[in-house]
Amino acid sequence: MDVLSFYLGLNDCMRQAHNVLKPKKYFCLVIGNRLVKQTRIPTDFIIAELGEKIGFTCENIIVRNIPDKRMPIRNSPTNVVGALEETMSKESIVILRKN
Numbered sequence: 001m002d003v004l005s006f007y008l009g010l011n012d013c014m015r016q017a018h019n020v021l022k023p024k025k026y027f028c029l030v031i032g033n034r035l036v037k038q039t040r041i042p043t044d045f046i047i048a049e050l051g052e053k054i055g056f057t058c059e060n061i062i063v064r065n066i067p068d069k070r071m072p073i074r075n076s077p078t079n080v081v082g083a084l085e086e087t088m089s090k091e092s093i094v095i096l097r098k099n
Contacts, residue, residue, distance in 0.1 A: 003036055011050050018054050018098060027056065027096045032066070032088040044092035056096035063092050 017027045031043050048058035066089060 003041065007046065007050075010047070011054075014047070014050055014054055014056075014096075018056060021098045023098055025098055026059070027051075027098065029094045029096075030091055031094065032091045034088065044094050047094045048096075051094075051096040055099050057099055059095040059097050061092055061094050063090055065089060066091050 014027070021027060029047055031047065033043050034041050044061050044063075048061060051058055
């Protein structure tokens, strides 16, 4: 339910941005694709799809390594001893343009 709530709020934010932007102007989001219950959620592609439904065009998705990452490379999200998962090492910059 937390994941659904996040995406509903994100969709509302994107709608508000679309309402205030002038035509042909850009809206960019920098996000990381999180791991939820051992499943990587492709938030960058979800944002692109939501944006298209709202009235944006996805101009590009740029994936890059997170600069100056200070988090550990692996952690234990389940708190089970020895069960380690990779933390985010990359971020996506989603570039949307209002039609």
